[in-house]
Amino acid sequence: MTPIRSLDALPRVRLRELPIALEPGTARLFLFDLDDPLWQRKPGPLDPAELDRAARFHFERDARRYRASHAALRWVLAHHVGEPADALRFSAGAFGKPSLEGEHGWHFNLSHSGGLGLIGLCRGAPIGVDAEWMRPLDDRPALVRAHFSDAECAQFEHLSPELQQDAFFAAWSQKEAVMKADGRGLSIDPRTLDVTIDPRAPAHFVCKEPISSTPWSLWSTRWPDGAWLAAAVAHPSVRFIAHLLVEP
Numbered sequence: 001m002t003p004i005r006s007l008d009a010l011p012r013v014r015l016r017e018l019p020i021a022l023e024p025g026t027a028r029l030f031l032f033d034l035d036d037p038l039w040q041r042k043p044g045p046l047d048p049a050e051l052d053r054a055a056r057f058h059f060e061r062d063a064r065r066y067r068a069s070h071a072a073l074r075w076v077l078a079h080h081v082g083e084p085a086d087a088l089r090f091s092a093g094a095f096g097k098p099s100l101e102g103e104h105g106w107h108f109n110l111s112h113s114g115g116l117g118l119i120g121l122c123r124g125a126p127i128g129v130d131a132e133w134m135r136p137l138d139d140r141p142a143l144v145r146a147h148f149s150d151a152e153c154a155q156f157e158h159l160s161p162e163l164q165q166d167a168f169f170a171a172w173s174q175k176e177a178v179m180k181a182d183g184r185g186l187s188i189d190p191r192t193l194d195v196t197i198d199p200r201a202p203a204h205f206v207c208k209e210p211i212s213s214t215p216w217s218l219w220s221t222r223w224p225d226g227a228w229l230a231a232a233v234a235h236p237s238v239r240f241i242a243h244l245l246v247e248p
Helices: 037-041 048-055 060-081 140-147 150-157 161-182
Strands: 012-014 026-033 090-092 098-100 106-113 116-123 127-133 217-223 227-233 239-247
Touching (some): 026 227, 037 060, 048 060, 060 116, 116 227, 140 150, 217 239
Parallel strands (some): 106 127
Antiparallel strands (some): 026 116, 106 116
8 A cells, every 4th residue: 555645646636627538447536625715615516405414413513524525526426427516416225325316327435534535436336435534442452353354353463563553444444445335334244354454565355245256446545644545446457546636
């Protein structure tokens, strides 16, 4: 896994500058700062259900981030689908994963952690993304046993204590991305998924039941300030292109 050493390492893009077409076997990843005043100033094209959800947050900061992340998702999809952002309609699968209504072939996923947002987009294959800010975990050994397979636990124990914090969040973000791409989310036992444990190694996923045996593509990186990001696509040999989204 190659960490993002600096935000300057990512190409900064405005949606209007991006080509609408996406080459086969390519996934676009959009990272953005939910606390940037830009996202607060621009009114979001949210529907009544999204506005109602935002109104139920206890803290205004969380409501603001929710509105910004869902508005950004609508702008990204509108740019690629060719419809107005406020005209997009979503439906939820049996396990709650949203999809865009209509025959267009676009697959997407959204994750946000703290003030960091991440959107994944591709055509023809499901995609899942996850962002996880690292934080102290007093019960980390119990969490490892609860969410990692026996083989993963053994690998984790062989890592130095200095690497274990990164290892936990790197591996968990990969598992989350795969489960979200699959569409069943946390109804899947994460211990049935084997991912890369060593945060210094390339991201890799071993397909096991109940996940499809179709080869997967996995992307993982460390954000400069201490978050792990991951994306998974149920298709082999996908090329991931990451952008820093600075303006709708």
